[in-house]
Amino acid sequence: MAEAEENIRFHGLFHIEGGDFTNAGAISSRVKKILKEAGLPGKIILRTSIAAFEAEMNVISYANQGNLSLFITPRFLKVVVKDEGIGIPDVDLAMSEGYSTANEKIRELGFGAGMGLSNIKKNTDEMILTSESGRGTHLEFIIYLDEQTKE
Amino acid sequence: MKLREIQEILSAEVLTEGADLDKQIKYAFAADLLSDVLALARGTGVQTLLITGIVHPQVIHASNIFDLGAIIFVRGKRPVEATLQSAIENQIPLLVTPYIMYEACGRLYQHGIKPSIAKVKNG
Numbered sequence: 001m002a003e004a005e006e007n008i009r010f011h012g013l014f015h016i017e018g019g020d021f022t023n024a025g026a027i028s029s030r031v032k033k034i035l036k037e038a039g040l041p042g043k044i045i046l047r048t049s050i051a052a053f054e055a056e057m058n059v060i061s062y063a064n065q066g067n068l069s070l071f072i073t074p075r076f077l078k079v080v081v082k083d084e085g086i087g088i089p090d091v092d093l094a095m096s097e098g099y100s101t102a103n104e105k106i107r108e109l110g111f112g113a114g115m116g117l118s119n120i121k122k123n124t125d126e127m128i129l130t131s132e133s134g135r136g137t138h139l140e141f142i143i144y145l146d147e148q149t150k151e
Numbered sequence: 152m153k154l155r156e157i158q159e160i161l162s163a164e165v166l167t168e169g170a171d172l173d174k175q176i177k178y179a180f181a182a183d184l185l186s187d188v189l190a191l192a193r194g195t196g197v198q199t200l201l202i203t204g205i206v207h208p209q210v211i212h213a214s215n216i217f218d219l220g221a222i223i224f225v226r227g228k229r230p231v232e233a234t235l236q237s238a239i240e241n242q243i244p245l246l247v248t249p250y251i252m253y254e255a256c257g258r259l260y261q262h263g264i265k266p267s268i269a270k271v272k273n274g
Contacts, residue, residue: 022233025212032216049216050189110205113186122190 010038010072016059018085021109024060027068028053031079038072040145047123048077048143054116055081055139061106062086063136075146076125081139088131095121095129152176152262154221154244157200160258161248163223166235170244176200176220178267181256185213191268192217199267202255206230211237219243225252 012034014027032049052068059066059081066083088094095117102112121127124141131137155172158165165172180192181202188201196218203210206228214222221244224230229247230238238245248255 022208024209025215029212029215046217053189053213053216109207109209110183110185110188110203111209113184113190115186115190119186119190 008071008073010034010070012070014068014070016056016063016066016068016081016083018060018062018064018066018083020060021105024057024109025053027056031068031070034070035072035077040072040077044077044143044145048079051120051123051141051143052079054120055079055141057111058116058137058139059083059085061102061111066136075144077143077145079141082136084136087133087135087137088129089133091129091131152264154200154246156262157221157223157259157264158246160262161223161246161250161255163246163248166230166245166247167238167243170221171242172244174220174244177265179256179259179264180267181252183252185209188213189216191271192219196220200259200264202252202259204228204252206234208233208237210234211241211243214243215241221246223248223255225250225255 016027028049031052032045035045035048063083063085066081069080071078093099097118098114100112100114106112120141125144126142128140154174154176157176175198177198179200179202182188183204185205197220199219201214201219201222202225204225206224211234223246225248227249
């Protein structure tokens with residue numbers, strides 16, 4: 001793991017409850033606050049918070065439960081979101097814009113347009129998504145703090 | 152323009168007591184899909200007004216991510232209590248207008264409020 005070689009400035013673990021739409025966005029709001037307090041640049045904070053919001057929504061919408069880990073190192077931010085739930089049968093298909101399996105409840109709340117995963121990819125420098133159908137999903141993304149270190 | 156001018160143009164009611172109505176608003180984004188807000192509403196932050204029919208608390212969290220300046224609910228839709236509380240905590244002014252979204256947007260556009268994003272790249 002990359003962060004093992006790095007000096008971790010911060011690590012936080014947050015629980016996300018599946019189906020808890022009322023609190024949707026609460027974890028990403030906390031992530032944003034932590035990044036602000038860490039004094040990171042506005043653009044980095046925005047990109048990370050958007051990606052975290054989308055990831056949080058996915059857990060709430062499709063999983064039984066999950067958690068979000070935030071790592072801050074001097075060189076990058078890393079977010080790991082693991083959930084237990086139905087998983088994604090076809091990751092490539094899920095990554096395509098507009099593809100959605102959202103139900104009415106999710107759509108009523110203004111989500112489920114099938115833009116979430118591609119929006120995460122758009123806002124991050126590296127993204128890994130793996131899923132085991134019927135078990136759950138594992139998502140990791142990295143945002144580099146310095147454009148120069150981008151590989 | 153000031154938020155209070157927007158309030159007048161849209162015959163709106165301010166829902167969050169003590170909200171800063173002198174706040175400057177230059178841009179707006181209108182959507183009933185938070186997915187679209189998350190994908191598109193960016194870059195203009197505190198001077199941006201969100202025009203929406205979404206009254207659930209998630210709208211506040213989404214607005215918080217972008218540091219949006221204010222939210223106006225169209226079609227006379229009133230937020231649930233949790234939304235109102237969250238807006239007060241996050242100091243995001245909430246307004247409600249009887250106008251439908253199209254009319255609300257049209258009136259603001261006529262008064263010089265610019266779109267926060269005019270069109271998408273691959274539309």
